[in-house]
Amino acid sequence: MDLTILYRGPLASCDYDCPYCPFAKRRDSREQLRADRAALERFAAWVAQQHDDRLSILFTPWGEGLVRSWYRRTLTELSHLPNVARVAIQTNLSCRTDWLADADPGTLALWCTYHPGQTPYDRFTAKIADLERLGIRFSVGVVGFPEHLDAARSLRADLPGHVYLWVNAPEGHQLSEQESADWLALDPLFEYSRHPHTSAGMPCRTGESVISVDGDGTVRRCHFVRTELGNLYDGSYRTALAPRPCPLALCDCHIGYVHLETLPLYDVFAGGVLERIPQGIRFSGSG
Numbered sequence: 540m541d542l543t544i545l546y547r548g549p550l551a552s553c554d555y556d557c558p559y560c561p562f563a564k565r566r567d568s569r570e571q572l573r574a575d576r577a578a579l580e581r582f583a584a585w586v587a588q589q590h591d592d593r594l595s596i597l598f599t600p601w602g603e604g605l606v607r608s609w610y611r612r613t614l615t616e617l618s619h620l621p622n623v624a625r626v627a628i629q630t631n632l633s634c635r636t637d638w639l640a641d642a643d644p645g646t647l648a649l650w651c652t653y654h655p656g657q658t659p660y661d662r663f664t665a666k667i668a669d670l671e672r673l674g675i676r677f678s679v680g681v682v683g684f685p686e687h688l689d690a691a692r693s694l695r696a697d698l699p700g701h702v703y704l705w706v707n708a709p710e711g712h713q714l715s716e717q718e719s720a721d722w723l724a725l726d727p728l729f730e731y732s733r734h735p736h737t738s739a740g741m742p743c744r745t746g747e748s749v750i751s752v753d754g755d756g757t758v759r760r761c762h763f764v765r766t767e768l769g770n771l772y773d774g775s776y777r778t779a780l781a782p783r784p785c786p787l788a789l790c791d792c793h794i795g796y797v798h799l800e801t802l803p804l805y806d807v808f809a810g811g812v813l814e815r816i817p818q819g820i821r822f823s824g825s826g
Contacts, residue, residue, distance in 0.1 A: 603634075660694075695725050744798040
């Protein structure tokens, strides 16, 4: 079976304090960190035992995972498993990058977000240069607040032409037509993020070939639908996997709507759905 898993454990701490994020500068207690580590190690052990399945895994922590050694180690180990087609994580790239030399660059990928004002621009672009040198697949993006536009333009100019710069429409901020045009000039796929997608009753791959898993192993169709399908570790979720329409009126997050069958995004991002890398598009950049 080919299965995509979106894993989100209990980790909710972040080293950044972005004003639009509820997890900014949040600290997990030692007990919470130990619980997150144990949950991740349990999940990784389960993955290693699924010899008859072909798995693609995206880690979507509420906080920043790669500043924690157990996330770096787990991604490295999973990247070498023969039953793992892709392992990726959403990250602000504030971590060190030397650990990536031990990972399989053919399997591991990063979905990187640049947060202007949270880290020096030169420090972030130096990390990008490290990824390029190590041959790691990655995309880079920003949240499309007007005050981020100049930094995003600089980033697009400095990124290699093969690297996709994505833009997420800012939650709670109504973009003008000119602002939207500015972002579209940087991200030719921005229209997919600009407006929520009608999803009620629409066919979606979640719940059939894509599932969401939390730290306890509870399986849901996606992060945004709370109905439980079973548990990963007792195998009860397997009998619940089936085509099913979306029960929500709208889907406005990329990790959700990318799986809608009414959108062409599996073709747009063929081979790079989890790390948000489109196929066969070259972007203006430094090379």
